[in-house]
Amino acid sequence: MNGIPYAREYKVTLCHVCSYVCPEDAHECPRCDSPVHRRKPNSLTRTWAFLIAGLIFYIPANLLPVMYTTMLGSSSENTIMSGVIEFAEGGSWDIAILIFIASVVVPCIKFLVLGLMLVTCQRRSTWAMRERSRLFRFIELIGYWSMLDVLVVALVAALVQFRGLSTIEPRLGILFFGLVVVMTMLAAMTFDPRLIWDAEVEDVR
Amino acid sequence: MSDNTLPPSPPTRPQVKARKVRVSLVWLVPIVAALIGLSMVVHDFLNVGPKVVVSFLTAEGLEAKKTQVKYKNVVIGIVTDIELSDDRTHVLASIDLNQSAVPFTRADTQYWVVRPRIGAHGVTGVDTLLSGAFIGADAGSSEETKKDFTGLETPPAVTFGEKGKRFILHTDDLGSLDIGSPVYFRRIQVGQVVAYELAKDGKGVDVEIFVGAPNDQYVLTDSRFWNASGVDVTLGASGLKVSTQSMASILSGGIAFREPKYSPDAKIADGNAEFKLFEDQATALAPPDGEPKYIRMRFNQSLRGLVVNAPVDFLGVNIGRVVSVDLDYDAATGTFPGIVGAVIYPQRLGAANDKLQQQAGAGDDEEKTSRVLGQFIERGLRAQVRTGNLLTGQLYVAMDFDPKAPKVSYNAKARPLEIPTVPGSFDKLQEQLQAFVDKLGKIPLDDLAKNLNGSLIELQKTMKQVNSDVLPQMRGALQQAQKTLGTANETLSDDSPARQQLGQAMEEVQRTARSVRVLTDFLSRHPESLIRGRSGDAAPGSYKGSSSSREIAPEPAQ
Numbered sequence: 001m002n003g004i005p006y007a008r009e010y011k012v013t014l015c016h017v018c019s020y021v022c023p024e025d026a027h028e029c030p031r032c033d034s035p036v037h038r039r040k041p042n043s044l045t046r047t048w049a050f051l052i053a054g055l056i057f058y059i060p061a062n063l064l065p066v067m068y069t070t071m072l073g074s075s076s077e078n079t080i081m082s083g084v085i086e087f088a089e090g091g092s093w094d095i096a097i098l099i100f101i102a103s104v105v106v107p108c109i110k111f112l113v114l115g116l117m118l119v120t121c122q123r124r125s126t127w128a129m130r131e132r133s134r135l136f137r138f139i140e141l142i143g144y145w146s147m148l149d150v151l152v153v154a155l156v157a158a159l160v161q162f163r164g165l166s167t168i169e170p171r172l173g174i175l176f177f178g179l180v181v182v183m184t185m186l187a188a189m190t191f192d193p194r195l196i197w198d199a200e201v202e203d204v205r
Numbered sequence: 206m207s208d209n210t211l212p213p214s215p216p217t218r219p220q221v222k223a224r225k226v227r228v229s230l231v232w233l234v235p236i237v238a239a240l241i242g243l244s245m246v247v248h249d250f251l252n253v254g255p256k257v258v259v260s261f262l263t264a265e266g267l268e269a270k271k272t273q274v275k276y277k278n279v280v281i282g283i284v285t286d287i288e289l290s291d292d293r294t295h296v297l298a299s300i301d302l303n304q305s306a307v308p309f310t311r312a313d314t315q316y317w318v319v320r321p322r323i324g325a326h327g328v329t330g331v332d333t334l335l336s337g338a339f340i341g342a343d344a345g346s347s348e349e350t351k352k353d354f355t356g357l358e359t360p361p362a363v364t365f366g367e368k369g370k371r372f373i374l375h376t377d378d379l380g381s382l383d384i385g386s387p388v389y390f391r392r393i394q395v396g397q398v399v400a401y402e403l404a405k406d407g408k409g410v411d412v413e414i415f416v417g418a419p420n421d422q423y424v425l426t427d428s429r430f431w432n433a434s435g436v437d438v439t440l441g442a443s444g445l446k447v448s449t450q451s452m453a454s455i456l457s458g459g460i461a462f463r464e465p466k467y468s469p470d471a472k473i474a475d476g477n478a479e480f481k482l483f484e485d486q487a488t489a490l491a492p493p494d495g496e497p498k499y500i501r502m503r504f505n506q507s508l509r510g511l512v513v514n515a516p517v518d519f520l521g522v523n524i525g526r527v528v529s530v531d532l533d534y535d536a537a538t539g540t541f542p543g544i545v546g547a548v549i550y551p552q553r554l555g556a557a558n559d560k561l562q563q564q565a566g567a568g569d570d571e572e573k574t575s576r577v578l579g580q581f582i583e584r585g586l587r588a589q590v591r592t593g594n595l596l597t598g599q600l601y602v603a604m605d606f607d608p609k610a611p612k613v614s615y616n617a618k619a620r621p622l623e624i625p626t627v628p629g630s631f632d633k634l635q636e637q638l639q640a641f642v643d644k645l646g647k648i649p650l651d652d653l654a655k656n657l658n659g660s661l662i663e664l665q666k667t668m669k670q671v672n673s674d675v676l677p678q679m680r681g682a683l684q685q686a687q688k689t690l691g692t693a694n695e696t697l698s699d700d701s702p703a704r705q706q707l708g709q710a711m712e713e714v715q716r717t718a719r720s721v722r723v724l725t726d727f728l729s730r731h732p733e734s735l736i737r738g739r740s741g742d743a744a745p746g747s748y749k750g751s752s753s754s755r756e757i758a759p760e761p762a763q
Contacts, residue, residue, distance in 0.1 A: 049231040
């Protein structure tokens with residue numbers, strides 16, 4: 001299409017680990033012995049699987065309480081959304097927005113973007129390829145921060161342990177939230193962004 | 206794009222199948238996720254317990270999704286919603302009970318709000334100060350179940366399943382009793398008041414008490430219950446009497462019970478047995494009084510100090526009490542006699558009453574009493590108002606046989622029965638006092654005062670004489686004495702010539718004494734000198750300076 005040839009035209013492929021140019025039919029990199037594929041194997045299917053698992057875990061993560069707070073004898077269990085609402089009603093808009101972004105907006109964006117990637121790649125759409133790959137890099141970037149909630153709960157539960165006065169304990173919801181994050185990260189890892197560009201040429205697989 | 210997917214040839218089919226099998230391994234992840242989610246849903250679904258709605262007067266302290274329902278401090282449910290009833294008189298709290306709390310849907314289950322309460326019995330629910338109120342529940346025993354309950358406003362005093370018996374007490378008014386007021390047996394708390402309500406006809410109060418096992422066995426069929434509320438201070442003809450059960454009962458009231466001292470065939474009372482609640486211990490433990498009889502007495506004297514409920518004595522036995530003190534007007538004499546009405550209980554006479562009943566013969570009860578009384582009055586039975594307590598002036602009515610009393614005619618038909626009276630002992634005392642005062646009045650105080658006055662004038666004259674004559678002479682004598690003493694003082698002073706001469710004389714005597722001692726000394730050593738005279742070498746010791754006498758050290762001669 002443009003002047004630069006594709007790797008497959010030369011029957012070569014790139015090692016993911018050491019970037020060595022390997023022959024196309026090699027299963028292992030001659031230099032570093034790591035497995036060599038032209039594309040990540042089964043990328044779309046695996047991403048779909050992880051994405052769906054993440055979606056399923058996202059339901060209990062939101063419905064189950066994530067934190068159990070006892071303060072001066074009054075105990076309460078908070079789900080993610082009830083915590084956000086409590087902060088918002090208490091006037092702490094900044095904290096409410098922070099928690100809302102970290103635990104609701106970010107996972108939802110990840111689901112949407114990954115779903116969009118998968119659908120467009122499966123349909124071999126050539127629509128907005130550059131923007132889509134930029135989106136994917138953005139997803140990988142914010143992926144680092146999606147464990148924020150889990151960290152906060154773990155930290156607070158470990159620190160606030162004043163028997164009788166106030167205690168904070170983690171609840172099952174935070175486990176599911178952690179699984180959501182793990183699943184979406186796995187989904188993002190198994191997705192091969194080069195598949196976006198494969199629509200340019202026909203029959204890559 | 207589509208020209209790649211060329212008509213599939215039959216040989217490619219198995220290849221597609223093989224691929225599908227390989228792919229499905231990754232799908233285990235979402236399947237496992239779905240299974241976990243599903244299992245939780247199923248678990249939740251199985252754990253959903255019954256829902257009930259409890260109505261309270263106020264939702265104070267209750268909070269939807271926060272307030273818990275507890276039984277023996279174990280959480281058995283949570284309030285999911287609080288809303289007003291349709292007529293806005295109640296709040297309805299919807300409660301989700303746990304799966305295990307099914308017994309709490311029984312029709313006689315009780316729900317109440319546990320709030321901090323401060324009462325005479327102590328402070329309860331302190332933990333709720335910090336944690337907020339919670340709903341207490343107590344499962345019933347009924348076979349039926351229901352969904353709508355009416356919550357209690359105060360915690361039930363006795364929880365379900367506690368062993369013991371309930372009894373009903375009838376009383377005229379509630380006094381200071383309340384739910385939770387203690388029930389004492391020999392000053393040990395054995396139960397409490399669990400409920401009270403007005404009697405059906407409104408003429409009294411039914412108090413329900415609960416006596417816990419094993420102390421319920423002490424409630425016998427003839428046990429007497431009395432109101433032990435507060436401090437019972439009685440200031441009567443018999444003096445000041447204070448009685449109470451315990452500090453708590455002073456504050457909050459209480460009930461005490463006990464069997465009478467002599468109760469030969471008492472059995473353990475059954476649950477829900479009914480008793481009368483007496484005003485105080487004395488009336489409760491008194492033997493049954495039987496039918497009261499009304500009598501009337503007419504006193505020609507002041508009845509100050511005679512009050513309603515004052516005792517009526519018969520030969521020292523309290524047989525009744527005064528119920529009314531009124532004035533009458535006697536037009537013939539123009540005086541105001543006092544009319545005293547009293548009830549007497551003949552049964553209090555015990556064995557005497559039985560014999561009198563036999564003696565009285567036939568006729569109805571009133572007649573018999575009247576006849577017996579007539580005989581007594583014939584023999585001199587008279588009523589008299591006496592002072593029971595000199596300090597307080599309380600009076601009581603005493604009935605005694607006075608053989609010297611003037612005869613009176615007794616009207617056996619008169620109703621109420623009238624008992625003749627004689628003047629009270631206090632009147633006699635008053636008369637004696639009057640006589641004493643009269644005697645005091647007869648003393649010739651004026652003459653006494655006159656005599657005393659003359660003596661005083663005489664005394665005054667004497668004193669004047671002493672002042673004018675004796676005192677100036679006394680003064681001269683004193684001055685003379687002073688002078689004499691001054692002269693003596695001068696004579697004896699240190700630097701007077703007499704004193705100096707005396708000193709010199711004393712020295713002279715001293716010297717003489719010394720020379721005599723030296724001489725005797727010399728002589729004792731040289732007795733021959735008396736005959737031969739002093740030899741040359743035998744000088745007196747004092748001149749040699751080594752005499753055996755220590756006192757005679759050589760002294761400078763004056």
